[in-house]
Amino acid sequence: MSTIPFSQAKLIELNCLEPVFFASRELSDTYYTEGLLGNYALTYALGWVNSPYRLQGQATGRPTYKEDFQTIAQSCYILPASPIGRVTFRFERFNALSDAYWYTMTNNRVATAREDLPLQRQGKKPSSFRASNFPQTGRLRMIERGNKFQTLVFGNQQLPDYIRLGKFASKVKVNVLKEFPVTLLPPGEYQSQFYLNVADLPTQIEVFAFDLISIPPAPILKNLHFRGAAWQIGEMIVPAGLHYCGRENRNE
């Protein structure tokens, strides 16, 4: 890649004003958030692309990252946010209740059909007492309030002061720390300090070593050691040619 699509990049800090939750991993009734913020989530949160308030029909079957990001891929890009220092987590228990006056907590189910109670007492299992296929109770591991993350924003977009992240739309403060010009480095061996989205990596690089954080929708790499062209942003280095769903598009 000879040209750089983005002439400048901003180093930003994300300050969690509330506990942040993503379902990165689900183990039994415990739902884990990994200690990072995915760049697709950040792209939506920054308001660069919008998702509808209501999903219906076919739209529920598949996310529309490719379609959504296509419109902005030429003008901006954001890396997954990596923690500043150690990430701290908190656990929280949740349980869901209905709006009925009478209810009972059964096997992962809040039953509200009172008329089923005599049946239940006879040892029969009315359907309203069977376990539900969506969580009624469990524990959440969330990124604790006060954790800070940093990431690079490429392009010239205006950034909001606050964004909302995660399942519970938790408030996060955005601070721009510094702006840098982006310079292109010739192909060579480099090490990147930033977290990188596997789906966005350019195809031309040779990858030597990395740590993998396996989360949906795409795994995240850290400590990537690679050979190829690179972008230099201040003292920081990332592979050149990062692009939303870059790997996907070239495979097609």
Add this chain to the structure above:
Amino acid sequence: MSIQKLSPVLATTYENFPKGRFITLIVIRTTQSETIFRTEGSGESMCNEFVQAGVTNDNIIQRLVMTKRKQVAPERRYGREHLRAHDLLFTNIKDNSICSLNTNAPCEMCVDCFLYGFAAGGGGAQKSRIWTEDAFSILPATDVVGDRTINAIYENGTMRDEKGNASTALNTSEYIKPGVHFLDVVTLKDVTTDELRYIIGNILFTSRYGAVSSRVGRMENQILGIFGSITELPSSLELVQATYDALGEPLEHPLNINRVITATKQVITNWQNRRGVSVQLSDEELTNLISDVETHWSEAERDTFLKRLSQSYEPFRQVAPDKNKGKGKGKNKNTPVEVEN
């Protein structure tokens, strides 16, 4: 009409895509009785969090937290009570039961479903357009939490039953004292005038929060400010910290509510210079708006108001006319809900 002053940031109708219209409500929530907010079950301590005391005062103190779900759950339930009473809850397709929270079968049609959202497995989902935040107590948790010992006596009035066995129903649990103030920032996105009235009504009229709310948990909500903007305003944590600084020392429980309100209002006046703020209601406009909300929720007008609000979603409940007849299924792109305006 003060509500019209907000019209640049109000939607004219529900639309499926966000349009960058933010309304921010500054709410002060005051406990009127003992209250219980805990996340780890009975016997555990109250929800609290170590945070910086003020923006400039960098002492670390432990503050009580009223988490976002403890605010929004009773408030949407309040609204639903009236929707149910006025026959505005719909039946869902799945099992033909009437719309009910937490059954995996929301009706997807009622005012509550459209505003506060739902997530049903596979069948679709609606994001909430009401963004809440954890609210914080102004004073440190240690100052405003007390202990109560509870014992459940037998019907003979003693702790021993007729066989002489001692009762084991003895427990000590923490509670939040009456007169504790929580400061809160509520953000509304792309709501219409009637939706705004509905939400404000829910906030003002909900009176019980937290655990054991049939006995304790009485709370009074007051709205101290309303902003319209193109972006989000500071968080409730920053609000409570700035207010803490503005209150000055010495602070001890019980705080005078008027002193708190003055300090909070002083803090939020500076917000009108923030990036993106286009409207701030004055005290008088705020009072007018609250009485407008109360009129719409009054016995005389509630039925008309709720029915009109419910009616506004009617286009989204209709099945679109099939324009591509004979072209096979899956081609009909004109389902109204998915149309981007």
